[in-house]
Amino acid sequence: MDDAFMPFHETLARMLAFGGEIVDEVHGVRSYIYECEIESPVELTVTRNDAGGLEIGSTPPLYYVDTSLRPSYHHVSFAARPADEADSE
Amino acid sequence: MRPTVSENTAWQLEDFVDSLVVELDKTRETLAVKAINKPLSYTVKDLALDLNIFPSYDGDQVRFVTAQPGQQGASKVTIQLSSITDQQVRATSKGPSPRGDVKIDDIKVDKATRKKLRKLGVNSVDDLQQIERKNVDLAKVADGDIDYRTLANQIQKSRRDQNPPRVAAVSLARDEQARPYLLIEGENLAVDKSFPPVAVVNQTLAEVMSSSGKEVRVQLTRDHGFSDANEVILTFDPFAVIKMNVKA
Numbered sequence: 001m002d003d004a005f006m007p008f009h010e011t012l013a014r015m016l017a018f019g020g021e022i023v024d025e026v027h028g029v030r031s032y033i034y035e036c037e038i039e040s041p042v043e044l045t046v047t048r049n050d051a052g053g054l055e056i057g058s059t060p061p062l063y064y065v066d067t068s069l070r071p072s073y074h075h076v077s078f079a080a081r082p083a084d085e086a087d088s089e
Numbered sequence: 090m091r092p093t094v095s096e097n098t099a100w101q102l103e104d105f106v107d108s109l110v111v112e113l114d115k116t117r118e119t120l121a122v123k124a125i126n127k128p129l130s131y132t133v134k135d136l137a138l139d140l141n142i143f144p145s146y147d148g149d150q151v152r153f154v155t156a157q158p159g160q161q162g163a164s165k166v167t168i169q170l171s172s173i174t175d176q177q178v179r180a181t182s183k184g185p186s187p188r189g190d191v192k193i194d195d196i197k198v199d200k201a202t203r204k205k206l207r208k209l210g211v212n213s214v215d216d217l218q219q220i221e222r223k224n225v226d227l228a229k230v231a232d233g234d235i236d237y238r239t240l241a242n243q244i245q246k247s248r249r250d251q252n253p254p255r256v257a258a259v260s261l262a263r264d265e266q267a268r269p270y271l272l273i274e275g276e277n278l279a280v281d282k283s284f285p286p287v288a289v290v291n292q293t294l295a296e297v298m299s300s301s302g303k304e305v306r307v308q309l310t311r312d313h314g315f316s317d318a319n320e321v322i323l324t325f326d327p328f329a330v331i332k333m334n335v336k337a
Binding site: 007008009010012013016018019020021032033036043044045046047048053054055056069070071072073074075076077078079080081082083 | 135160
């Protein structure tokens, strides 16, 4: 896989690397994010490993400037919920 | 030219979805580890992937290549993975293959037959048997394009290959009338009830007195010229033939 890409699961895990808990100690209010929907353009590469299996590599858009050679943006969207709530469903 | 491992490669939808599911499982595993020290962690619930792809059809299979930078005019495929309950999985999934099941890919049938069967959702001999049990006439569904005689023979051959005859012992004995016979003992010998075994001793046909999966008795006469070294050929069924050198 090209160095510019990382495994798809790593992209997802990094997108979910947020705290989720919002605490206002002054007013004594504690909130948490119970659902988060993420939509993002991604670049994808599909390669075959030595064992013949497919590997999906992805990366969020790398550049924020117009270029003559435009990247092909695929689109990923998913919902994230707290693990304990998702397990009980 | 064969693509290198890092080259953007063509894929079949089934392979891609399998890899995507593996990636999702890895995400869940990573997040589960994270949840050990961080009580509030998140997991992926529903995932959709819109892909810009270029499809191609080689007359047999449809393959896709994901669009790369600068490539215009791609088609779009949307893959949606939803969470389902274990009950739904049971209701919509085929159970694990039974032991000894033979895949259609492992049977030597012509490409057209294999392709037809795959289109009908038949991937193994067990799938074929399930259809037979429901009394479905596959010949009508497949417009009579499937060569059933070859298919049935190949299925029998594959099954027989998995359970080949094994000879454990050969001995010389005499029946009640003191006539000599060869007693061949072993496993999976004459298992096909519709096919009486055929025996040839020293290039002369011999009568098979009795046969079963465990033993076969072959009558010997003077015509067989049984001596110190003998050649015995036993055909248990069309797919199992054994040639032995028997020393008296």
